Amino acid sequence: MTTPNARAADGLAWVLTPLLELPGVRHAVIATGDGLVEGSSPELGRASAERVAAMTATLHAAARAFTTSFTEEEAPGLQQTVVESKEGFAIVVPAGQNTSLALFAEPEAQLGNIAYQMQVQVAALARAMAAPARHPDAAATP
Template sequence: MSTPVRRRVTQDQSWVLAPLLELPHVLHAAVISGDGFIEGSSPGLAREAAEGVAAMMSALQGAGRAVTAAFTGQDDARLRQTVVESEEGWVLAIPAGENTCLAVFAAPEVNMGVVAHQMQVQVATLGAKAMSSPPRETGSSA
C-alpha cells in the first residue's frame, strides 16, 4: 500500500509558485518539506515526478548539510541555497521556513540571479511561518 502524497499548500499559499513560473526559462517550481513530502508544485509537474523531486531534494539537502559539517567541523550547518547544474538546466533550492524549502528547475540559459532574488522575495512575502512544515510523524503506518 502506498503512502498518500501530503499536499498542504492551500490555494491561497500556492500563489508563491506563480511568480517564479512566470520568469523566463523557469520550467517547474515546488515547495518541499524537509522529510521528503511535496507540499505544492507547478501545474506541469506530474505527481510521480513531484514525489521524486521531493524525496531527492530532501536527500540532497541532507547531504549538503553533512558535507558542510564535514568540511567545517560544525554539526549545526545550515544551508542558504543548494544549486545543481546539469546539461538539462539548473535546480535551485532555498530554505522557506522551518523544515521546508522552495525549489525551482530552470533551463540552462536562465538568469540564476533573477531567479534566486525572486525566490527570496516569494519566501519573504509569504512569510517563513506560513511555509513551515511540521516533521512527519513516525510510528504510524498508512
C-alpha cells in the same frame, strides 16, 4: 503569456506562481523536510513532484552533511544548493521550518534574478506562515 497556476496540498502553491512566470523556469516544488509535496507547478505530474520533493529533502540533507564535513559546524546555515547539468539548474533554498523551495531552470536562465525572486517568495511564505489564523467575526454568527 499565460499565468501558470500552481497546485497545492496546503494552499502554499501561490508562492510558486511568480517563480513560474520567470523566463527559463520550468518547474517548482515546495517540499517538507521529510520529502512530502506542499505545492508544485501544474506541468509537473504528481509522481514527478513526489520524486522531486523526496530528492529535495535528500539533497538538502546531503548539502548540510557536506558542509559540516568541511566546516565542522553541526548546523550549517544553508542558503541555497545548486546542481548544474547540461539540461539546466536545480536550485533548493530553505523556506522556513522544515520546508524547502526547489526549482528547475533552463541553462540560459538568469540565475541571479531567479535566486533573488526565490528569496522574495521565501520571505512572503515566512510572513504568511507567521500570521495568526483568521477567526470568523463572533458578531457575524447567528
